[in-house]
Amino acid sequence: xxxxxxxxxxxxxxxxxxxxxxxxxxxxxxxxxxxxxxxxxxxxxxxxxxxxxxxxxxxxxxxxxxxxxxxxxxxxxxxxxxxxxxxxxxxxxxxxxxxxxxxxxxxxxxxxxxxxxxxxxxxxxxxxxxxxxxxxxxxxxxxxxxxxxxxxxxxxxxxxxxxxxxxxxxxxxxxxxxxxxxxxxxxxxxxxxxxxxxxxxxxxxxxxxxxxxxxxxxxxxxxxxxxxxxxxxxxxxxxxxxxxxxxxxxxxxxxx
Numbered sequence: 001x002x003x004x005x006x007x008x009x010x011x012x013x014x015x016x017x018x019x020x021x022x023x024x025x026x027x028x029x030x031x032x033x034x035x036x037x038x039x040x041x042x043x044x045x046x047x048x049x050x051x052x053x054x055x056x057x058x059x060x061x062x063x064x065x066x067x068x069x070x071x072x073x074x075x076x077x078x079x080x081x082x083x084x085x086x087x088x089x090x091x092x093x094x095x096x097x098x099x100x101x102x103x104x105x106x107x108x109x110x111x112x113x114x115x116x117x118x119x120x121x122x123x124x125x126x127x128x129x130x131x132x133x134x135x136x137x138x139x140x141x142x143x144x145x146x147x148x149x150x151x152x153x154x155x156x157x158x159x160x161x162x163x164x165x166x167x168x169x170x171x172x173x174x175x176x177x178x179x180x181x182x183x184x185x186x187x188x189x190x191x192x193x194x195x196x197x198x199x200x201x202x203x204x205x206x207x208x209x210x211x212x213x214x215x216x217x218x219x220x221x222x223x224x225x226x227x228x229x230x231x232x233x234x235x236x237x238x239x240x241x242x243x244x245x246x247x248x249x250x251x252x253x254x255x256x
Contacts (some may be wrong), residue, residue: 113149152243159199163238166190170201170236198241203233203248213237213244218251228254 103111169186172178178186193199203211207230209216217234225231230250237248 020224155197156240156243156245157233159193159197159238159240162189163246166201167235168239180243197247199238200240201236201238203230203250205230205233207249209252213239213247214250214252215247215249217249220251220253221256222253223256225253228252 012254014194023221166189169178169190173183173186181184209228209230214230216238218232220231222231229252231253234251235249238245
């Protein structure tokens with residue numbers, strides 16, 4: 001029983017302390033409210049200020065934020081561009097400094113350099129002239145050789161055209177029909193051909209047979225001959241110093 005009384009007394013004490021503490025807290029709150037009331041007469045309340053200010057637009061805030069970030073990016077890009085443009089300028093300035101460091105040539109050095117250049121040009125021109133001269137000399141030699149060949153061909157063609165005339169004149173002479181002025185003309189013609197063109201008639205009985213200049217049309221054997229030779233001339237041949245215009249057409253006899 002004594003313990004129950006002591007417990008009851010302790011609970012009563014705790015209850016009194018709680019009531020006293022709550023009373024003190026209420027008094028403090030009342031004092032603070034009174035002070036705020038006094039200040040409220042001079043200054044507008046926070047709620048009134050908040051209501052007086054215009055409500056902030058979220059979209060405007062977002063736009064301003066985006067504009068600020070864009071301005072920042074532009075400023076960064078501008079600074080990077082300035083750095084980039086400044087680098088080539090510095091790089092370009094370096095060769096200028098290097099060029100300035102090269103010593104200038106004296107008048108004597110410039111003159112020697114000019115002389116060396118002129119000597120090189122002269123050597124090149126001399127080489128070109130030599131090549132042209134060699135090409136010209138080769139062309140002249142080829143032209144002369146071709147001209148001689150063409151001359152010989154033309155001469156042979158003309159002489160071959162005269163062979164039938166000479167054949168007729170030879171036959172007329174053998175038959176005694178080439179007398180008087182006509183005979184003199186034929187003699188003069190043959191003399192000119194022999195003198196100027198080295199043209200001659202060949203082929204006679206008793207000549208050794210040569211297949212290079214004779215054309216055998218007949219062949220026979222005989223105990224009276226010791227070698228193959230011409231025994232009949234059917235048509236004489238004509239030749240120049242270096243070409244057979246027509247071989248002699250003959251009959252050939254061989255030893256038995």
